[in-house]
Amino acid sequence: MNRPALLKDIYKRLSSFYGPQRWWPADTPFEMMVGAILTQNTSWSNAARAIENLRKARLLDPGRLSRVSEKRLARLIRSSGYFRQKASRLKIFSRYLSDAYGGKIERMKRIPLDPLRKELLDLPGIGPETADSMLLYALGKPSFVVDAYTRRVLARHSLIPWRASYDEIQRFFVQGLPPKAPLFNKYHALLVAVGKDLCRKHPQCQGCPLRRVGKLRLEVLGSPLPG
């Protein structure tokens, strides 16, 4: 099976199994981007608490967040872990948004994907996953998001090696899919759904909708979990 056909098959299986996905709840693009930093290597529930604290403090605004003291910010986001690092990162990110785009997301959206991605990656604390999440979920750009779930699901099904790099995994998708943001959005959400759900609950892949993708069934059953 060639790459586009394989990716389409995976998508169809996951989509019919899980249905519509509601990934990344946020009232505004800025809130979403703040969440992308807060949830780094942290459970969403812990990040969500921090976001609620920022909402109550009326700080979900680039201008205000860039001006709040780092100490107060760290206290508000304590539940998200790494709170000192993240407080610093959030302030620098907010300052960047305010300075470069007047805090207006619409202005940011006018920048083409590639230069905007480079710009985000130049900020401290924004790596490939965080940048791609922001580009896709807050800005509607077709930038495929690779996360721990993505790697786990693909590697578990022998579609990539466990040690594959971020860029390699991203190319695996981008080279076989039309670059449409809604598609990338739902595709990633579906990978998370199956990653959270069956890949962890069922080490032997019973009931997994990806179990019979292509001719990989036997390899899937034989591939070890990490660690």
Added chain:
DNA sequence: GTCCAGGGCCTAC
């Protein structure tokens, strides 16, 4: 008590 979650940075080799 241990493990780990919607990463990224820095350093060493």
Added chain:
DNA sequence: GTAGGCCATGGA
């Protein structure tokens, strides 16, 4: 270019 240590909370 990559393996290892570090950052830190809260739930299972």
